[in-house]
Amino acid sequence: MKKLIIALLILVHYNGFSQKMTQAQIDNIVKLSYASEEIAPAFTNTNTILVVFKGSKKNVNKYLEKDIEKEYKGDYRLLEAGEGLSPADTSKARFFVMVFDKFNSGYFSAGGRVSPETEYQMTMSDRKTGKIYYYKNTSSCYTCLFKEYFKKLEKLRTQ
Numbered sequence: 001m002k003k004l005i006i007a008l009l010i011l012v013h014y015n016g017f018s019q020k021m022t023q024a025q026i027d028n029i030v031k032l033s034y035a036s037e038e039i040a041p042a043f044t045n046t047n048t049i050l051v052v053f054k055g056s057k058k059n060v061n062k063y064l065e066k067d068i069e070k071e072y073k074g075d076y077r078l079l080e081a082g083e084g085l086s087p088a089d090t091s092k093a094r095f096f097v098m099v100f101d102k103f104n105s106g107y108f109s110a111g112g113r114v115s116p117e118t119e120y121q122m123t124m125s126d127r128k129t130g131k132i133y134y135y136k137n138t139s140s141c142y143t144c145l146f147k148e149y150f151k152k153l154e155k156l157r158t159q
Helices: 002-015 023-031 058-071 142-157
Strands: 050-053 076-079 095-104 107-109 112-114 117-126 131-134
Touching: 058 076, 058 095, 058 142, 095 142, 117 142
Parallel strands: 050 076, 050 095
Antiparallel strands: 095 117, 107 112, 117 131
């Protein structure tokens, strides 16, 4: 169920919030597959533009912009949530990255109260193959996660 929800979110981001989804676009959700790798293997030695969708929080986006500029030296485009990508961009902008935030409201356990927190996760999607790659590290320190992720992307890009 979690994978289906994330696939729907990615499809909505991909097509833009202002457009209605056609039945063919909804059917494409079934075609999405989830890879065991954290980053697309085809990402190494690519000259494509990396598309990065901003998150929903301004303070997080500020650090996302700062960290990608500092850590990633390849071509990239930052898009607002809801901006769409045209299908013609597949050769130039094959890969896109999204930031997800998950709020944990906190709870009581035998050891006491567990405080609420927000965890952040990165995903990469390959538009050519339709595969989604989950970066397994999650963190409540979003800037630490961004730096680590974009350093890894830069290292793979230049191999």
